[in-house]
Amino acid sequence: MSQRKIKKVLIANRGEIAVRIIRSCREMGIHTVAVFSDADRTAMHVRYAGEAYYIGPSPSNESYLSIDKIIEVAKLSRADAIHPGYGFLSENATFSRRCREEGIKFIGPSPEAIEGMGDKITARKTMIAAGVPVVPGTTEKVTDEDEALKVIGEIGLPVMIKASAGGGGKGMRLVKEQSQIVSSLRGARSEAKSAFGDDSVYIEKYIESPHHIEFQILADQHGNTVHLFERECSVQRRHQKVVEETPSPVMNPEVRAKMGEYAVAAAQAVNYEGAGTIEFIMDDNLNFYFLEMNTRLQVEHPITERVVGVDLVKEQIRVAEGNPLPFRQEDLKQTGHAIECRIYAEDTDNNFMPNPGKISHITEPLGLGVRCDGYVYTGYTIPIYYDPMISKLIVWAQTREEAIQRMRRALYEYKITGVKTSIKFLERIMESEDFRNGKYNTHFIEKNLKFLLAETECDLYCEDLALIATYVDYMEKLEKVRMTIDHATVRHGSDWKQFGRRHAAYRL
Amino acid sequence: MSQRKIKKVLIANRGEIAVRIIRSCREMGIHTVAVFSDADRTAMHVRYAGEAYYIGPSPSNESYLSIDKIIEVAKLSRADAIHPGYGFLSENATFSRRCREEGIKFIGPSPEAIEGMGDKITARKTMIAAGVPVVPGTTEKVTDEDEALKVIGEIGLPVMIKASAGGGGKGMRLVKEQSQIVSSLRGARSEAKSAFGDDSVYIEKYIESPHHIEFQILADQHGNTVHLFERECSVQRRHQKVVEETPSPVMNPEVRAKMGEYAVAAAQAVNYEGAGTIEFIMDDNLNFYFLEMNTRLQVEHPITERVVGVDLVKEQIRVAEGNPLPFRQEDLKQTGHAIECRIYAEDTDNNFMPNPGKISHITEPLGLGVRCDGYVYTGYTIPIYYDPMISKLIVWAQTREEAIQRMRRALYEYKITGVKTSIKFLERIMESEDFRNGKYNTHFIEKNLKFLLAETECDLYCEDLALIATYVDYMEKLEKVRMTIDHATVRHGSDWKQFGRRHAAYRL
Amino acid sequence: MELELTVNDRHAKVRELKREGNIATIAVDDDIYEVDLVKVGNGEYSILYKGKSYNIEVIESTDPKHYSVNTFYFSYNIEVIDAETRYMQSREEAGGNHGENIIRSPMPGKVVKIPVNVGDQVEKGQTVIIVAAMKMESEFKAGKDGVVVEIPVKEGDTIDGNQIMVVIE
């Protein structure tokens, strides 16, 4: 609990989040250490950090997930703390424990808190004990089919069957009709078995038209916990968030206050330290239930930073140093509206297939109310091994309507060539009626997919102008080849001229 | 006074301000028209606007200052309003009047308001009538030397002699000693004569250790005027602002409220409409005096936007449409701290000589709390005809200290090669003790010049590493030339090989 | 000089009629365009046409004759057709009669599994290769009934975009 200034932080991550963490460290005068795999020697976090060390082959289990290698670098570079970012080792209790054993401060919660929230059923029990509402369903792992059928009978359809060790949608089944119960149950269990080596599941009430609402919390080592209000994350595709905003367009002050209180209670139930997120599911009548806790920084944390005016990474570091939180709950408030769009390297017209590759050219949007957190640069090759997220585009404005207009402007300015991206798809989301009206839930993308994937209308001339630009570019290349060859030819006689011409016509 | 929605705006400007205005128009769904001179065909405002029209040769008096050409384009493109930006025609009463006559809305004040504030002596009289404190001095133009000597005797030294039609430091003399009075007066008048064709001057008390503090105001067509608090602009070099911040580190709430009231009174005295700035001079005891009014948007307007949360260009447009202001004085407040650095293309080590030319590479700073308003891009050539400002870097943070840290981080990330810039100089300002302590006035740069221009310490190895990188780059070029030639040679016999080798050794 | 370009199913003949500095008169089939065209960066063009400002990025894709062209909202694949291309096309069309099915990788990635061997008889819709990129696996299926005649990649290979993975005849 004693205060100890952190002087050097190792960032056990890559991509935009590593760059974002280094930025805050730099502002605090803290030295930074990057780690990189074979695929990442040219990555921005390596270039931007004060120091950088190689930790292994490209696949993440041999590098970014290797606890031993990361600890080794931390010792070699004399880092006194490790920031895990999100993903990779960020919610790994073993890693948090190992850091503690090695006397390196893990910037995040204790291994006990991670474990307490990591297993969904344990978390559920803890929440029930803490008085936080949970979705009606089982509190024990169900390993027996008959038991499962009985529970489903009690809760009533529709229900969701989820692998207890699961994540990423694996071992998950929605059951709406009596006839699907047995096959869904068996399907979920066999998928869970093969994915996680554990076929136990839990069963819960399925919420129709659900909203995914999460609360940011911050807790220090002195027992102070505050929440930084909600984020609306219902724009999802296959359980992957695509757009987030705060405040939520469906929220009201009473429910916000109530949820905030529960979020704080949830964090306190596991003696949480640092930044974390309590995820809730909410129906159209604003009934809400605890879903899970993410014991780390979220991808979408910047919208909270913008609306509340807090640098969450700096607060994480200050808490890790043993400082008390610099604000109380009543000091915090939401000002204006923020939206984040995640820019993925993917081909939205071809089943959202990932599209790694070389960035020919990138122009990032700038100006009033725009923040762009990315890591790629012109000439950089996005590797095939990691996440397809290129960057996060965050806008702020006084009102939600203005924020949407600003996001459209920023997406219009955002130019990435060389790889396919989701920018056009995101523009369509901003243009969709349901989003503009704030009337959407987690079915939004599914419901609006046709609109979101529709071809936009082209200006009468734009195809012809594209042809003209191509013509000019090709002719210029042709000319350049000719000149190079003629140049050589002039100096070395007429045989060459002959060759040069043939060459130009034939080769290009 | 009737409300009329603006559908298309012509931006009678170039550079970062043109791009910045187009951004707000785009967010409002307003079409945009750019104009460009010979030097600006490839400029960003031309590429970013919806339409773009050529208006003449590179020198601004034949293009951006040509009222006839701009009006012609406005009519041709059916623009219903013109935004003048800053500089060029923005404070030209003739242009404002011409727009009115042509039925095109000038986004700015009436010609009468511009005229009322344009002449310093008239403005001074108006202010005195409105009860706004002015610097002790003459209210009438002084054209007679004896009269001038008498006035100086009355006010007492030190005094400042200023050309009444002046600006940009021309025709201006500071007199501290009796013996300099006559020569300074004659010098100022002859300079004023040749610069403005008018040798009348006015004389005022010279304020020692002065702060340049200005207040942003907004006024609608319905008689509502508010101020958006102060900007501290005392970091100047030769009367050119270099760094601005808000709130001012020397301000207190009482003086702020009083100055704000005077700023509103000053604007109302000329029936002001739109965005404008009241400049005050303030001494160390917080005595303040009206200096002048800028009847346009200021370069440094973004720091106000960030701290008050208002898009000033959008408000300008809404006021021009005839809308009442959407807020009252009591709705506005300052949150956190913002600093702006102006990035100039100049050689700070060589007497700040302008340094136009081609941008080899640019990387703009991004991330939390950073806004970068620029217009140049990789491959763009900054023309020799206009202002040397490349961009404005604006940061925001909860506190002044954090804002300075963030600015240092952002300047560190800002990479421009190909032309020399003031980035390093600005970093030194952020590091200087006087700036960090908020203890500075308009003499800051002069006083700290030695520190600001001192060479920074280099890492032990960085010169050797620079040599290594150069070595590798040169060897790679050499190799490339060899390969090109060998490639040709292989196909065309051994004589060529001989030539190729000679060529490689000799030519590169 | 006239060029034949294809975009989607359209064949267009493009030629420059006149040029003075930036100002070019260019015919696209029967339409005549007078444009103010200037290259502002590597493959980036700014075009002013009838007052409107267009930004067009022209990027070489697989080879100098294949372009990926972006306007602000649209993306086109444009190909330059010259004598060589025409020859290749006629050959391919001839080959097309044999009904070859070439499966190419749409993106860079890593070959996870190839459940078929050269010589295998496969059915249309049968998975013939699985490629992973960015934590996502994609299955590629046979486009027709036939025999696998070529598999120029193997399991574990890192592959580029547009690389031939399986050929079925």
Add this chain to the structure above:
Amino acid sequence: MELELTVNDRHAKVRELKREGNIATIAVDDDIYEVDLVKVGNGEYSILYKGKSYNIEVIESTDPKHYSVNTFYFSYNIEVIDAETRYMQSREEAGGNHGENIIRSPMPGKVVKIPVNVGDQVEKGQTVIIVAAMKMESEFKAGKDGVVVEIPVKEGDTIDGNQIMVVIE
């Protein structure tokens, strides 16, 4: 291959001793550096040395043998010295005895005024040419007493950076 490079007044001999992929062992005079060096963009290098991460931009200035090199806080002018350069230098040094004073433009701009003519006798400190760029005029003065022997520019000319404007002998 060894190269001789100059930076400020220092002459340094640089040569590569070993190279495996990114990892290079390079000698700078008597110091041996083992660096992890990779080119990440046009003229941009990322170097890891003793764990520290350096970003160095290497930009050709006037010709392929003159570089402007930027580390984060420093800017160096580095020149590659080869046989040709050595010859030129020896010639210049010889010429230096004649005390030629060559006035070059430090930046692009426009010649506003040339108050002297070829053949004029000028004094050290006398303004010989005025150049405007970006609304600012700069006066360039004679570096020595002498005679104006060459003025390769004229009033109204637009000039590049580093262009010879006046030669005094």
